[in-house]
Amino acid sequence: MAETVKVAVRCRPLNSKEKGDNRDVIVEVDNKIGQVTLHNPKGDEPPKTFTFDNAFDWNVTQKEVYDVVARPIVNSVADGYNGTIFAYGQTGTGKTHTMEGAPTPELQGIIPNCFDHIFEIVNSSAAERQWMVRASYLEIYNEEVRDLLSKDPKNKLELKEHKDSGVYVKGLNAFVVKGVPELKNVLEVGKKNRSVGATLMNQDSSRSHSIFTITIETIEMTTAQPEGHIRVGKLNLVDLAGSERQSKTGATGDRLKEATKINLSLSALGNVISALVDGKSGHVPYRDSKLTRLLQDSLGGNTKTIMCANMGPADWNYDETLSTLRYANRAKNIKNKPKINEDPKDAMLREFQEEIARLKAMLAAEGGALPEGAVAGPGGEVVVEKVVTVPKALDAAFLEQMRRDMEESMKAELAAKQAAALNEEQLQKVKEEAAAKAKAEAARLEEEKKKAEEEAAKMQRKQQKMKEEVAKRSQDAEQIRAEKEALAKKLKAMESKILKGDAAGGLAEVTKKKEEELKRKEQELERRRKEEDERRAKIAAMEEAQLAAEEKYKDKADEAEQKTKKLKKLWKKFQEVNAEVEDMYKEFQREKEDLLESIRMLQDQMQLKDMVIEAFIPPEEVQKVMKRAHWDDEREVWVLERLSDIGKRESASGNARRPVSASGQRRPTSDFAKLANAMGDMNPRFKSENILNLELDLPERTTYDYEGPGVDPRVQAAINAAFAEDGELIFVGSEQNVHLGEVTANMAQRPDSAKKRPASARKGVKATR
Secondary structure: OOEEEEEEEOOOOOOHHHHHHHOOEEEEOOOOEEEEOOOOOOOOOHHHHHHHOOOOOOOHHHHHHHHHHHHHHHHHHHHOEEEEEEEEEEEOOHHHHHHOOOOOOOOOOHHHHHHHHHHHHHHHOOOOOOEEEEEEEEEEOOOOEOOOOOOOOEEEEEEEOOOEEEEEEOOOEEEEEEOOOHHHHHHHHHEEEEHHOOOOOOEEEEEOOOEEEEEEEEEEOOOOOOEEEEEEEEEEEOOOOOOOOHHOOOHHHHHHHHHHHHHHHHHHHHHHHHHHHOOOOOOHHHHHHHHHOOOOOOOOOEEEEEEEEEEOEEEEHHHHHHHHHHHHHHOOOOOOOOOOOOOHHHHHOOOOOOOOHHHHHHHOOOOOOOOOOOEOOOOOOOOOOOOOOOOOOOOHHHHHHHHHHHHHHHHHHHHHHHHHHOOOHHHHHHHHHHHHHHHHHHHHHHHHHHHHHHHHHHHHHHHHHHHHHHHHHHHHHHHHHHHHHHHHHHHHHHHHOOOEEOOHHHHHHHHHHHHHHHHHHHHHHHHHHHHHEEEEHHHHHHHHHHHHHOOOOHHHHHHHHHHHHHHHHHHHHHHHHHHHHHHHHHHHHHHHHHHHHHHHHHHHHHHHHHHHHHHHOHHHOOOOOOHEEEEEOOOEEEEOOOOHHHHHHHHHHOOOOOOOOOOOOOOOOEEEEHHHHOOOOOHHHOOOOOHHHHHHHHOOOOOOOOOOOOHHHHHHHHHOOOOOOHOOEEOOOOOOEEEEEHHHHHHOOOOOOEEEOOOOOOOOOOOOO
């Protein structure tokens, strides 16, 4: 369903400078019917009246402006529509105050009030609804798109276009926020990076257009759609830089360049509005400016748009105020076609839900039991309990004691045998048996000792291996625990970014009261609109009745009188239309003069720079710069190529030349080397090329040139006389044939080298010696 762009007008009070200059107020605002009346300070024409959706004078509060202008848009964005609120007007009329305001709650503007309103909606929603809020902040400075939330806010970004999502900024940062403080922090960070400057009309004049974008995604779980129904709304809060005239702002240098770019982009915006309102042209020039490309969806597209036109009441701003009112009056005729964005492909909330489900599955899969025989310690470490029995090793003292005991037992045995009066042979035999027995026992004990040592070493290795295994299991368990903690933290962070409604406690009561108060205000506004419509209908009916009554005349005099009255009314309307046309022409002339003045000042600056270049920069250096410079159509700036790029381009074109260091030299050569070469010094140290002598040494000649036998002059004369009778003369050693008839008269002067062809020889064949 198509709907028109809503337009609200706000007039600021006189500032201290205007009060000090005793300026007159030329603007009258009727808040009830949204009507603005502008009086010409010259007083030579009737006042001009404009009617808008809403009109605010200087007594209105920031909260009232927000409730009327922005609150319906924010509610629509929460339902899945796209919304745009932008402030337009002359520089110094309070656009930034309307959009941002002051830090105090009473003076905060539309953007901070949007923050509170959005999270009131989120917190008062049902628990089944989940929300995600993202924010980004950019500016358009001198037709360059910059990210105000980037680490390098001076970096230029590119505009791209997608067939589904439309125009977007490549590389623009967007932050997920969880509350009003985070949104305000994003706004403050961007404001610090925004370009501002001082002019004669505004101490803190915005030198760029800024767009603060809030994306609200919501998903609602229903029985019909258990996986959830996603809606995405995008709210663009645009603070345009003010249109300005150099004669009033006193801008020079960079400020003048900024003002020229601002006026060009606002002029492109006006052309887009005119093309949309006119309807005759099939082409809308969105691509004439970065601003119009970014606002392409807000003007004639899928967006609910409201324009807040700001103006000043002082008499010296009559032309600018009239231009603003006409601008706004054209904008209210633009028709948009907003629709709810349901289940878009680029919804981040769905991606977050899928990521959360994946992390939960990973935690469930990696959350198994601890290794067997392991218990968790108080610090999270794993302790493995196992009893290992290790046999005690036999030491040397124990073996020595065993040997002494055996010797004593053997002595006692021998003493007993001696007491039995054994003979000498028997005694010797007993000693040998005892010695063998002791030796065998000692060997057995030594073998047992070795076996015990081997068993002890084996058990020690086994114990060390078990300790290593326990340490490895403990390390694995610690790694698993750390991974679990990391996954749990990531899961908690992602779940915290998805907001849920909380319709319990005092918050619900506060929200309910605010909603009731809002409904009462909306009902009051609706009642006023109905009364206004009824009043207009009555006026139209009365005018029709009056015209119908005027058509009945009593006599000729009455007819003449009535037609005279009607003629006066039509003449008055005709004069008003003529005055409107004249004002439009004057406005066009003023804009033309401003552009011409800007062109003249830019030409003056160019001439000054040309004089500086001619006076201080050598011509060859200027030619180098001109050779490197080329115009970038996309960014509309001159770009200097790198020397390496120029070399590659020349190599590709085949025109590469080696740079020379001095006239007439192909290589860098010092003056001393030049002098040595001029004096004929062939030392290679003075050469810049052909240092090696590559000429071949020819071998010694061993042959002579052939020379035939000589001819006697008298014989030669006889031969010449004989050949002269053939009529053709041949010069020996020459390839040119000369007819004898040409030289008959000069026979006496014939060269000695000439010979006559023999009579028997054929023509064309040379005679040989």
